[in-house]
Amino acid sequence: MSRLVVVSNRVADPRKTAAGGLAVALAEVLNNTGGMWFGWSGKTIEPGEPGPHAQERPLHTHQAGPVKLVTMDLDRQDYDAYYGGYSNGVLWPVFHYRLDLADFDPAYITGYRKANQLFAQKLRPLLRDDDIIWIHDYHLIPLAAELRALGCTQRIGFFLHIPLPPPLILAAIPGHDWLIRALFAYDLVGFQSNADHEHFCRYVQAEAHAQDLGRGRWRAFNRTVQAGAFPIGIDVDEFVALGQASEGREMYERMTREYSRRQLLVGVDRLDYSKGLPHRMQAFRSLLQNFPENRRVATLIQIASPSREEVDAYTDILHEIESLCGSINGNYGELDWMPVRYMHRNVARPRLPGLYRASRVALVTPLRDGMNLVAKEFVVAQDPADPGVLVLSRFAGAAEQLKEALLVNPYDIEATANAINLALHMPIEERRTRHQALLATIRRCDVHWWCNTFLETLAHTQAEVSGTPWLRL
Structure with missing residues (x-):
């Protein structure tokens, strides 16, 4: 050989x-x-x-x-x-x-x-x-x-x-x-x-x-x-095992306990202008503005890992995201509810399956991406009996395979907000059908x-x- x-x-x-x-x-x-x-x-x-x-x-x-x-x-x-x-x-x-x-x-x-x-x-x-x-x-x-x-x-x-x-x-x-x-x-x-x-x-x-x-x-x-x-x-079995390990389980249990009255949305990205984070924040703000039934209910947890912060373009987008998060929380937040939980740091990979599993919606909305494996990890981490919904940019390479996700144009803020609202209120049978098809594709075309x-x-x-x-x- x-x-x-x-x-x-x-x-x-x-x-x-x-x-x-x-x-x-x-x-x-x-x-x-x-x-x-x-x-x-x-x-x-x-x-x-x-x-x-x-x-x-x-x-x-x-x-x-x-x-x-x-x-x-x-x-x-x-x-x-x-x-x-x-x-x-x-x-x-x-x-x-x-x-x-x-x-x-x-x-x-x-x-x-x-x-x-x-x-x-x-x-x-x-x-x-x-x-x-x-x-x-x-x-x-x-x-x-x-x-x-x-x-x-x-x-x-x-x-x-x-x-x-x-x-x-x-x-x-x-x-x-x-x-x-x-x-x-x-x-x-x-x-x-x-x-x-x-x-x-x-x-x-x-x-x-x-x-x-x-x-x-x-x-x-x-x-x-x-x-x-x-x-x-991705390595499907390896990621499933991470979710079943102690850190994954502890994260899931803590998130479901602390957000028992909320519907969680999650975004996990490296801080980069290609990821469309300002557009995502604007779409979430439009969701709260146009669909007030989601106020005090929907919480977006956005993780943006540090990246190349010595470059001006990255510093600019960091400041823009921080400004948008502050504006959304200032305009819509309550004493017992902040719409956006923003973290500008890394989260250990063994904890991510638990965070994904506790979330009703994943927002994977890059302006352009080669593939984006977060989309696939989110699907694999879900409970098949009560799965979450993937909102995916049509400009991510993953969109060619994951056709049962809710595909969006991240530049269209209002349409993306509509898709997020649809994801939050999707009936369980439709969620199960979409998840089953997505998981089958991810398993068939895994990393091996x-x-x-x-x-x-x-x-x-x-x-x-x-x-x-x-x-x-």
Whole structure:
């Protein structure tokens, strides 16, 4: 069996599956193949700090059972340009359709290329000829091209965890053609949704004049790549077990006891302009204004985990949310009832199933999202006999799968408020029917299905027959 080599910006211990995320998906196959996970160490070397040059700097290796974890340090200047600059200052806003927030500083792309070249140079000596390499997310789009330039011929797959925008938005990025050309160094490119896959197909046809070979295969730049949608899921059994564990049960019991006279709505998000939190607060305010029967009854618990607070756009949205929450509570709150309970901090994952289960409605209303696993976790956490209702943005990747949710346009404040009211008053039989269908989809397309489907597709991609060496981008 070929060894799986996973490459991502950050590395996680696959034994700690309770932490969730990518480690849950990859734990089984990494363990079975004695795999390797390679990425950034989380450490930056400050200017003037003594030590070897980046090229000679040693790697950090840690054995996690049968899995080898290998990480590398980055110079602070390179990290700032690669991560904060190009990855999160250009790709993140543009891929989430926010051209107005992008900073196209030419120095950023230089740092992005340099960091990816360093990743490739450090990874290349560790690879075996029969390895299967799986590279993750927007930080490392050109990594396969850098590996090919160093002579790598292994099968290499790439998965984009965030959305891919339509061609005209993508084309606004200076050097967009270089970025998409880099994807042709992969054998398989995976996207979260059919919409993202369609955007890729339209782009390579219009901009790269790629030849459609059928069955998701495209030919351009003297390379053939296969592309498709592989919607990521969650580990259903693992999340159910979390809900049955002590912290999950205690959270559920405490919430049901403290809010016994209320109908709980819940939102759990990372603080980010893509999540639509101000729009959500405005919709909740419209709910209280237009449907007064929900006053003193409906309480929204909104958790917004801190994120990139050194960036002005994040500071602005934090202040906007705090202002909206204060306004709603000031206008509608009573001595014994606050409409919004807002928390700007992390909540431990083992407690989330209990919070979800105690809630009548989940508000998952991003303006754009690659998938959004909170939507799936909420459904899994519900009591099938008395389930809550998922209100889901049509602009989340999850909306393609979770069609039995109440799908909303988060930009339409009044329509979203109407959907929330419908969710709060939905008859139990309809709630059960919707929940049963949603849960069946989530179980069928869980995280193990996602991992296995992608890797099986990668293993069966047609080998590249061209003998032309890949030139460095």
